[in-house]
Amino acid sequence: MSQTTKPSENLNIVIVGHVDHGKSTLLGRLYADTGSLPDGKLEKVQAICQQQGKEFEYAFLFDAFLEEQEQGITIDTARTFFMWKGRQYIIIDAPGHKEFLKNMISGAARAEAALLLIDALEGVKEQSKKHGYLLSLLGVRQFAVVVNKMDLVGYRQDVFDGIEKEYREFLGQFKAMPSQFIPVSAKLGDNIANRSKQMSWYSGPTVLETLSVFQKEAARSEQPLRLPVQDVYKFDARRIITGRITAGRLKVGDHLVFSPSNKRANIRTVEAFNIEPQPTEGQAGQSIGVTLDEQIFVERGEIASHQEQLPLVSTAFRANLFWLGKKPLEKGRKYLLRVATKEVDCEVATIHRIIDTMDLAQQQGSHTIGKNQVAELTLRTKIPVAFDLSASFETTGRFVLVDEYDIAGGGIITELVHDDQEFLREEARRRDFAWVKGEVTVEDRAQQYGHRAAVVLITGGRHTGKSFLARKLEGRLVADGRHAYLLDGENLRRGLDADLSEEERGQTTEMARRYGEVARLLTDTGLIVVSTTNPFGLAYREASQAIRTLVHPAPVIAVHMSKSEEEPPPNTDVVLSGPTDFNAATARVLDELKRRGVLAQAIGAKPIFQYSI
Amino acid sequence: MKHLRQLEDQSVYILREAYKHFDNLAMLWSMGKDSTVLLWLARKAFFGHVPFPLLHVDTSYKIPAMIEYRDRLAREWRLNLVVGQNKEALAAGMNHTMGRVVCCTALKTNGLKQLLENKGYTGVILGVRADEEGTRAKERYFSPRDKHGDWDFRDQPPELWDQYKTTFPPGTHIRIHPLLDWTEINIWEYIKLENIPFIDLYLDKGDGTRYRSLGCAPCTSPIKSTAKTVDDIIEELRHTTIAERSGRAQDEGRGMELLRKDGYM
Numbered sequence: 001m002s003q004t005t006k007p008s009e010n011l012n013i014v015i016v017g018h019v020d021h022g023k024s025t026l027l028g029r030l031y032a033d034t035g036s037l038p039d040g041k042l043e044k045v046q047a048i049c050q051q052q053g054k055e056f057e058y059a060f061l062f063d064a065f066l067e068e069q070e071q072g073i074t075i076d077t078a079r080t081f082f083m084w085k086g087r088q089y090i091i092i093d094a095p096g097h098k099e100f101l102k103n104m105i106s107g108a109a110r111a112e113a114a115l116l117l118i119d120a121l122e123g124v125k126e127q128s129k130k131h132g133y134l135l136s137l138l139g140v141r142q143f144a145v146v147v148n149k150m151d152l153v154g155y156r157q158d159v160f161d162g163i164e165k166e167y168r169e170f171l172g173q174f175k176a177m178p179s180q181f182i183p184v185s186a187k188l189g190d191n192i193a194n195r196s197k198q199m200s201w202y203s204g205p206t207v208l209e210t211l212s213v214f215q216k217e218a219a220r221s222e223q224p225l226r227l228p229v230q231d232v233y234k235f236d237a238r239r240i241i242t243g244r245i246t247a248g249r250l251k252v253g254d255h256l257v258f259s260p261s262n263k264r265a266n267i268r269t270v271e272a273f274n275i276e277p278q279p280t281e282g283q284a285g286q287s288i289g290v291t292l293d294e295q296i297f298v299e300r301g302e303i304a305s306h307q308e309q310l311p312l313v314s315t316a317f318r319a320n321l322f323w324l325g326k327k328p329l330e331k332g333r334k335y336l337l338r339v340a341t342k343e344v345d346c347e348v349a350t351i352h353r354i355i356d357t358m359d360l361a362q363q364q365g366s367h368t369i370g371k372n373q374v375a376e377l378t379l380r381t382k383i384p385v386a387f388d389l390s391a392s393f394e395t396t397g398r399f400v401l402v403d404e405y406d407i408a409g410g411g412i413i414t415e416l417v418h419d420d421q422e423f424l425r426e427e428a429r430r431r432d433f434a435w436v437k438g439e440v441t442v443e444d445r446a447q448q449y450g451h452r453a454a455v456v457l458i459t460g461g462r463h464t465g466k467s468f469l470a471r472k473l474e475g476r477l478v479a480d481g482r483h484a485y486l487l488d489g490e491n492l493r494r495g496l497d498a499d500l501s502e503e504e505r506g507q508t509t510e511m512a513r514r515y516g517e518v519a520r521l522l523t524d525t526g527l528i529v530v531s532t533t534n535p536f537g538l539a540y541r542e543a544s545q546a547i548r549t550l551v552h553p554a555p556v557i558a559v560h561m562s563k564s565e566e567e568p569p570p571n572t573d574v575v576l577s578g579p580t581d582f583n584a585a586t587a588r589v590l591d592e593l594k595r596r597g598v599l600a601q602a603i604g605a606k607p608i609f610q611y612s613i
Numbered sequence: 614m615k616h617l618r619q620l621e622d623q624s625v626y627i628l629r630e631a632y633k634h635f636d637n638l639a640m641l642w643s644m645g646k647d648s649t650v651l652l653w654l655a656r657k658a659f660f661g662h663v664p665f666p667l668l669h670v671d672t673s674y675k676i677p678a679m680i681e682y683r684d685r686l687a688r689e690w691r692l693n694l695v696v697g698q699n700k701e702a703l704a705a706g707m708n709h710t711m712g713r714v715v716c717c718t719a720l721k722t723n724g725l726k727q728l729l730e731n732k733g734y735t736g737v738i739l740g741v742r743a744d745e746e747g748t749r750a751k752e753r754y755f756s757p758r759d760k761h762g763d764w765d766f767r768d769q770p771p772e773l774w775d776q777y778k779t780t781f782p783p784g785t786h787i788r789i790h791p792l793l794d795w796t797e798i799n800i801w802e803y804i805k806l807e808n809i810p811f812i813d814l815y816l817d818k819g820d821g822t823r824y825r826s827l828g829c830a831p832c833t834s835p836i837k838s839t840a841k842t843v844d845d846i847i848e849e850l851r852h853t854t855i856a857e858r859s860g861r862a863q864d865e866g867r868g869m870e871l872l873r874k875d876g877y878m
Contacts, residue, residue, distance in 0.1 A: 078750040079743040102771040287625040
């Protein structure tokens with residue numbers, strides 16, 4: 001029996017290939033020939049076959065659903081377990097029918113290595129190519145090609161060589177390199193667990209030997225640190241930041257930077273349950289929890305790293321994507337993007353080309369991507385996101401798109417796309433890293449004041465009542481005992497901006513930068529800053545974007561006022577159009593401040609925001 | 614041991630994703646070895662706390678020692694235990710002699726559905742493992758159930774890398790399966806590694822038999838075994854070729870496929 005040695009590691013293997021090329025049969029044979037089937041399993045399936053009056057096939061061992069057995073195809077991926085020479089294999093049998101591509105991808109996405117099957121009689125087919133291409137896109141770099149049904153071609157070497165040559169050429173176009181091509185007959189057991197007597201011309205490894213040569217993935221712990229924040233817990237006295245380290249390693253005392261907020265703190269402890277002595281370090285693959293020496297406000301989706309090797313931050317990136325949605329992916333429509341633990345609204349800015357996986361031909365000028373298609377595109381997010389390029393970091397370099405309720409596509413990030421906030425973001429990053437703090441923390445101020453710092457930014461055209469609302473809101477907040485301050489652009493114009501020439505004052509860039517830096521200072525004092533975009537006239541869209549970048553991560557509550565219906569700037573929280581009832585408008589802004597957690601203090605087991613000490 | 618930590622890290626990640634995304638979350642606990650390991654993993658994930666209720670669907674036919682064990686751990690680990698029972702079916706005299714699938718559907722599937730409906734849970738964590746039987750081998754980590762609690766195995770949503778399905782239409786719920794990649798041996802190896810208290814029905818107490826899988830008393834039979842310690846069990850499992858659930862009557866024929874399609878665990 002094969003289970004007699006203690007396992008030292010697990011390895012996930014997926015079996016892929018065109019429909020009917022014999023994936024489930026290979027799996028069944030592998031189990032039968034290594035004595036890995038439970039007693040009675042073979043007999044039970046044989047009895048069912050007899051009852052239904054059909055020939056027994058090894059595939060029936062794992063095609064568990066009645067429908068799968070009746071149609072003779074695999075519908076959904078099955079996980080099976082198999083012990084061989086001290087290693088525990090989880091073998092994922094993926095369906096080959098194009099109808100079930102989403103199930104194949106779900107299976108392959110879990111795998112560390114793959115076996116790709118090609119029928120010797122049928123040769124390289126549509127899904128053979130698609131699966132080969134997708135393995136590469138999914139990051140499965142270790143794989144072997146198994147040429148099955150050699151018995152049907154008289155075990156001829158020239159047939160095998162022809163398939164190997166054709167398929168290697170195809171794979172070479174996207175630089176995929178299989179470790180091995182193996183001629184087999186899964187049905188008859190040639191070169192599965194036992195060496196074939198029919199193919200003496202083949203001296204390479206059997207399928208079983210190939211599995212044992214697959215390596216556990218190269219240690220990601222040698223890479224720079226990436227810890228995407230999964231959640232922040234406050235079940236007891238400890239405030240624990242949790243997540244799975246996707247690359248690198250960390251230890252107590254390390255200085256962590258959280259992107260994109262640029263918050264920083266040192267690791268005080270590594271927390272764990274029922275581990276003695278308490279650990280002091282962690283590495284790639286581990287789900288861990290750490291406490292920090294300073295109570296900074298960080299939230300799910302940020303990526304912790306060391307300061308020397310930060311992730312990228314932008315609102316746009318270029319990517320290769322496969323689409324599985326029932327509805328086509330449309331340019332301009334909103335989707336939810338998930339990169340590691342970050343979730344953010346996004347839209348497709350450009351579809352560069354759709355790739356035909358049969359011949360790798362490219363089609364340009366499309367506005368939609370259909371189900372099961374692969375494409376190159378640029379995505380634009382609503383707010384800045386931290387990520388990496390997939391070539392350097394696997395986990396933080398890939399993403400999925402959610403359409404309505406389902407994950408409908410996935411892909412890998414190939415390129416950062418520069419956006420117009422890049423210079424200001426870099427300025428903010430340098431400024432925040434060098435920021436000198438006193439003894440009083442942001443949390444101390446929040447506790448003392450009973451609210452968080454924030455910017456209320458009122459946008460809109462001329463004479464829409466922005467200034468009036470700003471004054472009224474400041475008055476109301478202070479009357480309620482809040483610490484609020486009206487930052488009026490006029491006060492900067494004659495003072496801080498006095499050195500600017502008339503021409504410079506007419507341009508938005510430098511004016512907005514200075515305004516944003518002043519707002520940043522004021523939020524650091526714990527104030528709720530109330531302001532309007534009046535100093536920027538009609539360039540308020542550009543200015544409000546710059547202010548957001550500079551005060552980040554302090555929340556900006558954007559209020560847009562207009563006399564008639566018009567499209568508000570992106571990320572507007574409160575839209576006030578038509579004649580304004582200023583009391584009602586004030587109340588709406590206060591509600592928004594509460595909803596965003598600025599005016600509320602949620603302390604408890606599951607806070608909406610982690611602002612408690 | 615390294616492979617156990619790998620499994621643990623993955624399960625803990627899944628549990629934390631579940632806790633983050635579901636406001637009304639619960640975990641099913643049958644007091645068997647699997648769901649007890651699952652409970653232990655929750656204490657790992659949440660640093661000694663279990664921040665959601667534990668549901669036990671009580672068929673009234675469970676072995677009495679299981680109930681004692683349940684109440685003891687609930688006290689010691691300060692668990693929020695919620696017990697559900699299909700009282701209507703029991704009052705009407707439901708038992709296994711009316712047919713195993715009929716009885717399981719009434720007391721377990723429907724008992725669970727009633728409990729979920731009454732409490733409005735939108736996420737339910739279960740300890741099913743892929744190596745137990747064929748349909749469980751095809752499960753997703755996050756697996757949706759429709760308004761009737763049914764499983765549409767023909768059209769499961771994609772599941773990519775560590776990204777799971779956490780959004781769903783109103784009226785439906787998600788079953789969460791953190792133990793899918795664990796085998797029966799892994800469960801026992803982990804019980805040993807972490808020294809997790811388990812129910813002693815799994816051990817031979819001198820009569821040469823023990824339970825390998827626990828269910829209702831009338832439909833679960835002990836196996837011949839002289840395993841008196843966890844080490845003995847692990848050793849025995851390394852050599853056995855008998856299926857784990859061979860003592861479970863509901864697995865005969867196509868029982869499990871029919872049961873699970875209709876929302877059985």
